[in-house]
Amino acid sequence: MIATKHFNVLIIGAGPAGIGAAIALSKRGIKSIAIIERNDKLGGIPSFYKKKKGGIRTFVRWSRGGIPVFGEDYAKWLEKQLVKTKVQIELQSQVCNIDAKKKILTLVNNEKREVNYSADAIIMACGSREETPAERGWLAGSRPVRVLFTKQLLRLLDGNHLLPMNNPLIIGSDIIGYAVAAKLKAAGASDAIIVDNCSKPKCGFFERLYFRMWSNPNYKGLSAKSIEVIGNKTVTGVMFNGENITCDGIVVCGVLIPNSELALNGNIKVELHSRQLVVVKDYQLSESGWFATGNMLGGFHGAEWCYFNGRRVARTVTNYLSNKPMNLEFKNEKR
Ligand SMILES: Cc1cc2nc3c(=O)[nH]c(=O)nc-3n(C[C@H](O)[C@H](O)[C@H](O)COP(=O)(O)OP(=O)(O)OC[C@H]3O[C@@H](n4cnc5c(N)ncnc54)[C@H](O)[C@@H]3O)c2cc1C
Known part of the structure; x- marks a missing residue:
């Protein structure tokens, strides 16, 4: 691979984490930075x-006293901050391959041309995605109409203004499950039943309290091994630990897993079971000069957490570039 362009830092992914890193690196005086999205x-x-x-604001600005905003508004705020910097922005460009040792990325750019970029340091900020129900292995039975994944439901609700169910059942009790219950109620459905294989909902108390403004779902938590879908053409209910629960639609909230395929293909160490990147120290990955931030690090984090995490990684990367010893203490960093 021969690189066509060289940068100080390349960032893969322009979500909150990648943008946070780009802004902070720019403020720290790093001259040539590109963010690829x-x-x-x-x-x-x-x-x-x-x-x-009438929509529900599910992105919380903790740094502004916990104000909830629409995702689109949060993204616009990020964009406004980023365009003030000299960071090169490459939209409609997908990184398809990496050479971890040489720190070279191969991307298909917005002109559908394959180009190679190299850098002194590379930050992976590729985010995470919902694991499919099949991968999750918790959903048994047939798959009739109206068993939807969160993304499909949101596309119907927000994109097409369609309400596909009146008596919903939601599988998964973390914040996404409660946000979905609120969105369904706001769109005209009744209060949802949420089921999960743990006795208490995974969603935190304050988040549940916030979503109560729209809906008060009924939680059923059991350490059941599986949940069975009932219905031939359309869903009529589920069998959950011997109990027949009726519903006319199911939303499956997947577990978030990091988008770590690129790293895996490039021989950067990834834990195969959880698909989490192996962090050697302080956001550094197993190959020198490679870093990760945001939801790529695993777990479930809100957008604002990811943005500030990106800013913290920028400090580690700046230290790496100037060959300073790594500073593990971030507590005093100014937001
Ligand atoms: C379904 C779902 C719903 C969520 N809902 C909420 C919510 O309501 N409120 C909340 O606070 N948080 C929510 N989250 C959490 C959310 O992911 C974080 O808030 C935040 O967006 C994570 O930031 P990030 O920058 O790490 O990743 P992302 O926001 O996922 O950004 C990663 C970016 O990298 C790009 N990318 C990935 N691979 C490549 C590649 N190979 N080449 C180029 N670009 C690439 C992607 O296109 C994407 O734009 C949700 C997450 C999911 C999956």
């Missing part, structure tokens, strides 16, 4: 949560 807009996941009248 496969979508045609900046902001990552929040950019897909459209602002609409």
Whole structure:
């Protein structure tokens, strides 16, 4: 691979984490930075949560006293900060391959041309995605109409203004499950039943309290091994630990897993079971000069957490570039 362009830092992914890193690196005086994004807009996941009248704001600005905002507005705020810098923005460009040793990325750019970029340091900020129900292995039975994944439901609700169910059952009790219950109720459905294989909901108390403004779902938690879908053409219910629960639609909230395939293909160490990147120390990956930030690090984190995490990684990367010893203490860093 021969690189066509060289940068100080390349960032893969322009979600909150990648943008946070780009802004902080720029403020720290790093001259040539490029951020590469496969979508045609900046902001990552929040950019897909459209602002609409009567809609629910699910992105919390903790740094502004905990104000909830629409994802689209949060993405626009990120964009506004980023365009003030001299960071090179490459939209509609997908990184398809990496050479971890030489620190070279192969990307297909917006002209459908394959180009190679190299850098002194590379930050992976590719985010995470919902694991499919099949991968999750918790859903048994047939798959009739109206068993939807969160993304499909949001596309119907927000994109097409369609309400596909009136008595919903939601599988998965983390924040996404409660946000979905609120969105369904706001769109005209009844209060959802949420089921999960743990006695208490995974969603935190304050988040549940916030979503109570729209809906008060009924939680059923058991350490059941599986949940069986009932219904021939359309869903009529589920069998959960011997109990027959009726519903006319199911939303399956997957577990978030990091988008770590690129790293895996490039021989950067990844834990195969969880698909989490192996962090050697302080956001550094197993190959020298490679770093990760945001939801790529695993777990479930809100957008604002990812943005500040990106800023913290920028400090580690700056230290790496100037060959300073790594500083593990971030507590005093100014936001
Ligand atoms: C379905 C879902 C719903 C969520 N809902 C909420 C919510 O309501 N509120 C909340 O606070 N948080 C929510 N989250 C969490 C959300 O992911 C974080 O808030 C935040 O967006 C994560 O930031 P990030 O920058 O790490 O990743 P992302 O926002 O996912 O951004 C990663 C970016 O990298 C790009 N990318 C990935 N691979 C490549 C590649 N090879 N080449 C080029 N570009 C690439 C992607 O296109 C994407 O734009 C949700 C997450 C999911 C998956």
